Amino acid sequence: MQSTTRLFDDNSRKALADAPLQQALGKLSSNFTVKRALAAARLPEFEALRDQARDIKDHVLAHLDIYLERFEANVVAQGGVVHWCRDADEARATVLAICHEAGARTATKSKSMITEEIALNDHLEANGIEPIETDLGEYIIQLRHEHPSHLIAPAIHLNKNQVEATFRAAHTDLPPGRNLEEPRSLLEEARAKLRRRFLDADVGITGANMLIAETGSIVTVTNEGNADLTMTLPRVHIAIASIEKIVPTLEDATTLLRVLARSATGQENSVYTTFATGSRRTDDADGPSAFHVVLLDGGRSSLIGGAFQDMLRCIRCGACLNHCPVYGAIGGHAYGWVYSGPIGSVLTPGLIGIAEAAKLPGASTLCGRCEAVCPVRIPLPRLLRQWREKEFEQGLQSKTARFGLGLWAFLARRPQLYRAVVGVVMRILGRLARRHGSFYNLPFAAGWTADRELPAPEGRTFIDQWRARAGGHR
């Protein structure tokens, strides 16, 4: 996918003025956040399971080369094929070749962020294969030619009127006078439309939440059941996943699943968790006759062993988005690439380069709520700070920001001078604002005072006041 992360500031401004988006974001905290807290509180072992989930992923990352080989051997033993892809180009070409070989005209798809990452739909379409997104949210945004704005709730930025308008524009074969007022009728319409597509598709493309080395299985997790219809009905099943999705055993997968749904939606378990292993067996009445796993590296093998390895533990639950004040203010699209929220700000520079994504690590208050809820305990604030350091080292910030930081560093290293300068500034500011106690506009801080007032300093610095108190000594 083409990134627009360079436009982060403009994107954010637009997002703040987008009424349906703001309305949707307002519901995040009463919905996902509350439900996660309840689910976590209901399971006494939850915190200990998070530790184990982290340890499982760390163990896998430290042995990823070997686990990938074992996974491949077990897929092959079940009659499947594994395709290794260095980058998006290779992954797209691989999927297209499988579709062509199957003589496919349509491919149903269940939600997969990796296919967003490699912009698979555009590629298939350009080559005569119609991709059909089947997750309800993905279907809606596909009709609107948009991208997902949340890891697990891709159409969260839209309200039901927008969905209704989209369906009326797309489903022109249905009576124009039909009632689509309620979300229920929208859901029914999508269900009926997509049912035909499920039955007719030649190829089914799914993502994978996990790949199990022990058995060569891929794991899908949905609430709708669309991944299952996608993989069961067509002749060919292609599962596409990035290399870090490996887990050793069924037991390890189980541990991760126990923290995944609870962190994501606050469910005890998602509705459908499926372990798919190989193709249809002799005498089976259904299932695909060919099973392909497309493994994407996409820059990940270089992140392993480095300062950013921890982010590869991510299981894409979306909890860090739901708890992030910045995501909560601007939503997902402003981030400008596939992944948004704290994990997006950490992952995007790693995958498309810090030069392209330089704006993202700054899009955080470092409040720490993301790390507090991350089921695999990714130290997101630390990783964000590391990217900020890289950004500074490579001179990617604006001139003003660099000048400001440089000036501050100069003063901070000279405490006497620092105190003298700050003392003078405080006195001036204190005097200027004596009447109101705060500023409503300040020449160099319009960005702040345009939307809120700046409380004025009292006229003396902390150190001054400390000294004045009881002689400054205990």
Place this chain on the structure above:
Amino acid sequence: MSDSRNAVLGNLRQSLRRSDDRATAEHAVEARLATHAANLVPERGRKNRVGLIELFIAEAAKVDVTIDRVDALAAVPRAIAAYLSTHNLPAKVTVAPDPALDAVPWQDQPTLGVRRGNADARDAVTVTGAFAGVAETGTLVLLSSPDSPTGLNFLPDAHIVVMMADRMLGTFEDVWTRVRSRGEGFMPRAVNWITGPSRSADIEQTLLLGAHGPKKLHLVLIDEPGA
């Protein structure tokens, strides 16, 4: 593609600085795969049979599963006919070719249409067995096989599961132990964990049942006296 394989693995080995430690690393992996040890298992699922059934019923109810308890396989046709009529569903079911369901006396309900086989797109109601129930989250586990085609679990409007109470397990670890006991090639093409009927909250975060899979999930649980 073998170029890509070598490139990805080569790059990984370089990042991991894998050289002399290769044997040790392989050993660690083999050991983990061979022992497939359980991690922390929540206490919640450790109960006796009666406790497990109570827990299952409570958890399943929270995720909109309806449950009917009968005391013998012979009571199943009547229970299903009653369920269908209460919910205004057609009196016509497609039943999995599962031998565990062979002894159900369907002929006792002459008005109930019964077909054995896989689901087709027009089937409104299907009936299957289940490999296990998992009390910890009210989940049903189904394994694909010629006796239990996967389409039956996903295509209908209403999915009815008929299961003996002795299939109730506490935790998912118990399920894997049982799946493994099937021996060589123990994984079927599909292991489906099903926790309630299909749902979506993709429109305005409003939760609605019946997205793509069944709108209703109903369990007929058979507690055979003395079993």
